[in-house]
Amino acid sequence: MESSSPATPILEVATVTKRFGGFTAVDDVSFRIQEGEFFTLVGPSGSGKTTLLRMLVGMEKPTSGELRLRGRVINDLPPNQRPTCMVFQSLALFPHLSVGRNVEFPLEIRGQRSGERRTRAWELLKLLHLDPNRYYDKNIAQCSGGERQRVALARALAYDPEILFFDEPLSALDARLRKTLQKELKDLQRGTGKTFCYVTHSLEEAMVMSDRVAILRSGLIEQIGRPDEIYSSPKNAFVAEFMGEVNLLPVVGTGDATATWDTGRKTLALALPAPLPAGAAKKLLIRPESLRFLRADETAGNTLPVRILNQFSLGSRLQYHVEVAPGCTLTVERLREERVTGDTALLGWDLGDSQLLDA
Amino acid sequence: MNAAAPQPPPEPAAAKKPARELAPALLGLLSASPFGLLMLFGFVAPLLCVVWFGFMPPKTFSLLQAPTLENYRTIFDQTYFKSILWSLGLAGGTVLVLLVICYPLAFAMAKIFRGGAAFVTYAIATSLFVSENIRLFGWVIGFMKKGVVGGTLAAWFDLQIDSLLYNVPVIILGMVYVYLPFMLFPLVLGLKMVPDQVREAAFDLGASRWQVFRRVDLPLSMPGVLIGSLLVFVLSVGAISEAKILGGQKVVTIAADIESEFTYAQNWPLGSAISTLFIALTTVVVFFALGRFDLEKLLGKKPSE
Ligand SMILES: Nc1ncnc2c1ncn2[C@@H]1O[C@H](COP(=O)(O)OP(=O)(O)OP(=O)(O)O)[C@@H](O)[C@H]1O
Ligand SMILES: [Mg+2]
Numbered sequence: 001m002e003s004s005s006p007a008t009p010i011l012e013v014a015t016v017t018k019r020f021g022g023f024t025a026v027d028d029v030s031f032r033i034q035e036g037e038f039f040t041l042v043g044p045s046g047s048g049k050t051t052l053l054r055m056l057v058g059m060e061k062p063t064s065g066e067l068r069l070r071g072r073v074i075n076d077l078p079p080n081q082r083p084t085c086m087v088f089q090s091l092a093l094f095p096h097l098s099v100g101r102n103v104e105f106p107l108e109i110r111g112q113r114s115g116e117r118r119t120r121a122w123e124l125l126k127l128l129h130l131d132p133n134r135y136y137d138k139n140i141a142q143c144s145g146g147e148r149q150r151v152a153l154a155r156a157l158a159y160d161p162e163i164l165f166f167d168e169p170l171s172a173l174d175a176r177l178r179k180t181l182q183k184e185l186k187d188l189q190r191g192t193g194k195t196f197c198y199v200t201h202s203l204e205e206a207m208v209m210s211d212r213v214a215i216l217r218s219g220l221i222e223q224i225g226r227p228d229e230i231y232s233s234p235k236n237a238f239v240a241e242f243m244g245e246v247n248l249l250p251v252v253g254t255g256d257a258t259a260t261w262d263t264g265r266k267t268l269a270l271a272l273p274a275p276l277p278a279g280a281a282k283k284l285l286i287r288p289e290s291l292r293f294l295r296a297d298e299t300a301g302n303t304l305p306v307r308i309l310n311q312f313s314l315g316s317r318l319q320y321h322v323e324v325a326p327g328c329t330l331t332v333e334r335l336r337e338e339r340v341t342g343d344t345a346l347l348g349w350d351l352g353d354s355q356l357l358d359a
Numbered sequence: 360m361n362a363a364a365p366q367p368p369p370e371p372a373a374a375k376k377p378a379r380e381l382a383p384a385l386l387g388l389l390s391a392s393p394f395g396l397l398m399l400f401g402f403v404a405p406l407l408c409v410v411w412f413g414f415m416p417p418k419t420f421s422l423l424q425a426p427t428l429e430n431y432r433t434i435f436d437q438t439y440f441k442s443i444l445w446s447l448g449l450a451g452g453t454v455l456v457l458l459v460i461c462y463p464l465a466f467a468m469a470k471i472f473r474g475g476a477a478f479v480t481y482a483i484a485t486s487l488f489v490s491e492n493i494r495l496f497g498w499v500i501g502f503m504k505k506g507v508v509g510g511t512l513a514a515w516f517d518l519q520i521d522s523l524l525y526n527v528p529v530i531i532l533g534m535v536y537v538y539l540p541f542m543l544f545p546l547v548l549g550l551k552m553v554p555d556q557v558r559e560a561a562f563d564l565g566a567s568r569w570q571v572f573r574r575v576d577l578p579l580s581m582p583g584v585l586i587g588s589l590l591v592f593v594l595s596v597g598a599i600s601e602a603k604i605l606g607g608q609k610v611v612t613i614a615a616d617i618e619s620e621f622t623y624a625q626n627w628p629l630g631s632a633i634s635t636l637f638i639a640l641t642t643v644v645v646f647f648a649l650g651r652f653d654l655e656k657l658l659g660k661k662p663s664e
Contacts, residue, residue, distance in 0.1 A: 059559055079563040092560035096578045105574075106564040159564050 008071065010035045010195050011056070011163060016065030018051050018219075025051040027219035028065070033163070033197055038189050040198040040206040042242070043216030049199045050089075052216070053167050056197065057086045069162075085161035089168045091152040093140050099125070099151050100136035106159035124154040129184070146177045153188070163195045170205070182208050203243050207231070215239050236358040237283040245319075247291070247330050249284040250359070253277050259284070263325035271301050273351045283357045288319065288333035290353035293345045300348030306330070307344050322347060406638075413632035420627060430632035439633060442613040443640065449527075449612065450596035453534040454588050457542040460535065461587070465546035466576070470555070476547075483540050491537055495604045498533055499524060502605075525607040533601040538594055542587040549583015550576070589645060596641055613637050 009032035018026040026048045033039045043049050054060040056067065058079035067074050074082060085106075094102050101108075103121040112120075125132040128150040135147070143151065149169060156164055166185075170178045186209045189196045200206055206213045207227040214224040215238075223235040234240040237248050251259035253276030254269075261268045261284075276282060294300060306322040309329065313319075318339060320332040324347075332347065334340075414426035417433070468476040486494070501507040502523040512518040523529060553576055561571045577584075599614040613633065620630030 057563055059563070079559070080565050080567060084563075086560075086563055088556050088560060090554070090556050092554065092556040094557060094561070094575065105561070105566075109565045109570055155564070 012068040014066045016062045019063045024219055029221050031214055031224055036193050036195055038196045038209055038211045040210035040213045041216055042203050042206045047216045048219040050167055053165050053199050057084050057165055058082050083162040085156045085159045086165040087152050087156050087169045091148055095140050099138045102151055103154045103158050124157055128154050145173050166198045168200055240285050245331050247286045251284045253280040263328035266325040273354050274356055283359050285355045285357050286349055288331045290349050291332040293340045294348045301351035303346055303348040306347045409631045410635050412628055413635045415628040417628050418626050430629045442611050442616045445610050446596050446613040450592050452531050453595045454591050456535050457591055461542045461546050465543055465550050468547045469550035492600055495533055495600055525609045530601050530606040533605040534595050538591045541590040545583045545587035549580035553579040
């Protein structure tokens with residue numbers, strides 16, 4: 001995927017490492033961002049996302065490795081000389097300036113005349129669905145969270161950067177507003193054709209917006225790829241788990257395509273989608289929607305008698321928590337029409353719907 | 360209130376309710392009263408006495424006479440305005456010098472030093488434990504003819520210098536030294552209020568270090584600048600020891616004038632009149648400064664019109 005792209009990357013991160021004292025926050029990370037791409041870095045808290053981003057905008061220097069912008073090494077270029085700009089999680093708006101003056105800030109620094117500045121700020125506010133007549137003179141303190149978000153974005157766009165970086169800018173907003181802004185952000189990226197590099201701890205958010213996603217885990221990149229690639233073939237259990245509610249069964253091979261699953265009280269024999277050497281430990285990934293309840297006459301690759309513990313409504317679907325053995329539960333998601341009743345049921349899945357992953 | 364809402368059952372202790380609502384106000388008043396009384400008898404009453412005394416005939420000691428404007432006439436006829444200008448000038452100079460000295464130090468303490476800031480704070484606060492006059496006499500010993508500075512230069516470099524005392528710069532030096540903590544600490548607090556990310560954002564948006572200072576640090580730390588300047592100005596405009604001890608008779612400040620009217624000249628009404636005039640003048644200067652810089656607006660709490 002990476003090498004198939006003919007264009008030279010706009011930004012190349014080559015074996016970049018960042019250490020704070022003895023602690024390695026970013027460990028030998030390499031990736032390329034293509035021009036016009038929406039690239040997202042995802043990882044749990046403390047995985048080094050902010051540190052990596054701060055190096056990309058120049059607020060932090062890599063301990064080793066190189067950052068190349070259109071082929072030019074920019075390790076030592078300070079942020080005010082880089083054609084990149086960052087939207088902070090805190091937004092970092094200027095509290096003493098009005099909305100309009102905030103947006104005009106980078107233009108003022110560049111020495112543009114006040115008339116031109118005002119016109120441009122007016123355009124940008126409109127682009128971000130903020131009525132300039134109402135918002136231009138408004139104080140930052142009077143704006144809501146979503147409005148501030150848009151002001152921060154307008155300010156960053158006013159700088160006219162080649163790459164726009166975002167550090168979890170939506171995490172402080174409520175779920176609905178976040179969804180709206182995610183779509184707007186994607187539209188904006190398409191509309192302006194700019195390269196966006198986004199950081200979030202939510203893979204779901206990353207999937208919605210991104211062309212490509214990189215998954216970070218304690219300073220290391222676990223997987224890079226298109227959202228559907230990552231969804232359909234996660235590289236390991238960490239990536240799979242990060243994607244949301246999935247069932248990951250620790251299995252130990254017993255030769256050929258069979259394995260045992262130690263549930264704690266009971267050891268169950270399972271059929272696998274692929275051969276696993278005897279004694280090898282892996283994780284078996286089964287998505288909640290791949291699990292189904294079987295009628296008495298039905299068969300599947302694997303069948304297990306289960307006890308139904310709980311049932312939750314997810315709108316069009318129902319989620320069940322079922323117990324395979326005492327203290328060992330699986331998550332099942334079925335359509336509402338396939339509702340099952342009773343305490344016990346027969347659970348099954350097809351071998352092709354499960355995947356063997358490295359732990 | 361929604362009229363359809365069910366009425367709460369009548370409280371059994373309904374009669375008690377107003378008393379309970381009154382309680383916080385009463386408590387507040389009560390807890391404020393010691394301070395209120397202190398201000399009333401320790402500040403307002405004497406101040407009113409001084410103001411009234413200023414209208415009594417010169418060189419008298421009773422408040423029960425027909426008021427007259429004679430003292431004020433004397434003030435404007437004589438050269439007291441010179442002392443007033445000296446006091447305002449020295450105070451203004453002190454504020455300016457302190458701003459220049461303290462801002463970088465405060466910046467370092469707020470943004471750069473980590474554990475070091477606490478050490479600097481203690482070191483500077485400790486100097487306040489020693490009486491101001493003692494510290495000033497220390498300077499005298501340092502700067503007088505054949506003092507620590509002159510003596511050392513003479514002994515080591517065979518350089519003969521005269522006394523460094525009794526001039527305006529040395530007075531300012533003394534005031535700067537004495538009032539430094541009153542400028543430094545508000546500035547540190549003011550600069551701590553400037554969010555790091557806002558500074559970084561400005562830098563990221565293309566601003567140079569100077570532009571970040573001009574457009575972010577300075578406006579956002581203005582509350583500290585203002586409070587520090589006001590404190591130092593008000594304290595140093597009434598200062599008397601620095602000019603007396605380090606300045607000799609070179610400069611007479613208004614505070615010294617007032618003191619001599621009350622003691623040496625035994626002209627309490629004239630002393631009171633000068634005090635009244637000077638308090639009024641300082642108040643005007645301070646309120647003018649406060650009006651020029653609206654603290655709330657600087658902090659972004661109020662819409663800028
Ligand atoms: N200046 C620093 N000095 C020392 N350690 C640091 C510094 N900055 C970050 N770290 C450490 O580096 C690790 C990664 O931090 P970083 O802020 O990049 O995480 P993150 O992925 O952005 O997390 P979050 O999602 O919580 O924002 C953390 O363990 C953090 O403690
Ligand atoms: Mg972070």
